[in-house]
Amino acid sequence: MSDFQEARKQEARKSVQPQAPVEIIEENITIASHPCPKCGVAVPEGAVFCPECGLNLKAPSFCPNCGAKIAEEADICESCKAWLLDDQCKFCYTLMEKDATFCAECGNPRDGIKCPDCGNLSIFDFCTKCGRPLTEGAVKALAFAKTDPDAKALVDSIQETVSIEAELQKLEELINASPPEINVPTPPQNIGPAVPAQVKKMGRFSESKMAAILKTDKNMDGAALRRAEEQKKAEDHAKKLEDERQQEESQRLQRVHEKEVNEARARHEKEVSEARARKEALERDKVKALAAAAEAKEKLRKKTFLTHQEARCFHNARRPSNPRGWLCNYADYLHDDGPNGCYKPCLGGQWV
Numbered sequence: 001m002s003d004f005q006e007a008r009k010q011e012a013r014k015s016v017q018p019q020a021p022v023e024i025i026e027e028n029i030t031i032a033s034h035p036c037p038k039c040g041v042a043v044p045e046g047a048v049f050c051p052e053c054g055l056n057l058k059a060p061s062f063c064p065n066c067g068a069k070i071a072e073e074a075d076i077c078e079s080c081k082a083w084l085l086d087d088q089c090k091f092c093y094t095l096m097e098k099d100a101t102f103c104a105e106c107g108n109p110r111d112g113i114k115c116p117d118c119g120n121l122s123i124f125d126f127c128t129k130c131g132r133p134l135t136e137g138a139v140k141a142l143a144f145a146k147t148d149p150d151a152k153a154l155v156d157s158i159q160e161t162v163s164i165e166a167e168l169q170k171l172e173e174l175i176n177a178s179p180p181e182i183n184v185p186t187p188p189q190n191i192g193p194a195v196p197a198q199v200k201k202m203g204r205f206s207e208s209k210m211a212a213i214l215k216t217d218k219n220m221d222g223a224a225l226r227r228a229e230e231q232k233k234a235e236d237h238a239k240k241l242e243d244e245r246q247q248e249e250s251q252r253l254q255r256v257h258e259k260e261v262n263e264a265r266a267r268h269e270k271e272v273s274e275a276r277a278r279k280e281a282l283e284r285d286k287v288k289a290l291a292a293a294a295e296a297k298e299k300l301r302k303k304t305f306l307t308h309q310e311a312r313c314f315h316n317a318r319r320p321s322n323p324r325g326w327l328c329n330y331a332d333y334l335h336d337d338g339p340n341g342c343y344k345p346c347l348g349g350q351w352v
Contacts, residue, residue: 039052076343106137126338128340145318158293304348315345316338
């Protein structure tokens, strides 16, 4: 507790004047009483609470501020949000003297706490407008929210479900994906002939033969034709070798391609098979996680409390981001201002 709150508690204690001891005389004295409207037990006149069921006997039936009908055991009016228990602390329900400014038990101010963020005057541990924790009880509730077994089970189940959903989406994409495409490699061009085209060189003519050749144009033309034919034969042979080389290379590359395609398809089929098995296991885990989340959520929804402020503190500490409202168990009503707007939050509820 802070020094400021301790000082306020001491100030409140000073405002409570001790009463002089009353001498008790044992005599047959009839004490005025009336039946409790809830359980029927005789309650002494002037009692604030029923000794049997704890009913607040000073709670009004109609709101003194707006005249709306008030539910039994309500501490606030749902219509105008006015505090109904004027003689009790708004945070811990401790009885307070009329001139006390601060509660002698919790040290909180009688009129409520002004939120330092939004400026709203709140009579609850958490600000109704922005949700900021305003009291030590609110800070403790936030710390307890991290260790509460039911709340932790709900958070863990939700996180597990989200993780499973993300993995299932990736597996679904893998299962529906087409097998990988492998392009057919292009055979290299112009790899050159196996044997270079060469024209067979003629032996050197003798002088007598050369003289005879040079004497006639016919012999010269014949020699040129023979040389051209030999050149063409050499080129045709080289081209044939080149075509055979190209064909062998193309067949080799085709065999390599078919092997790669078959291996890729086998890998893909194996991955898809493993993905399907993993998907089935994850779907079973998802069902279990959702069931665990529903069970934890139901436990939190049915959790009851001794006081309304205790319930409001508990549920406000677990407020999610951007909720639609808080659905109370008492009237099955969605309160847009959370459990602070319900006059029977002690019966439990849940954020929506």
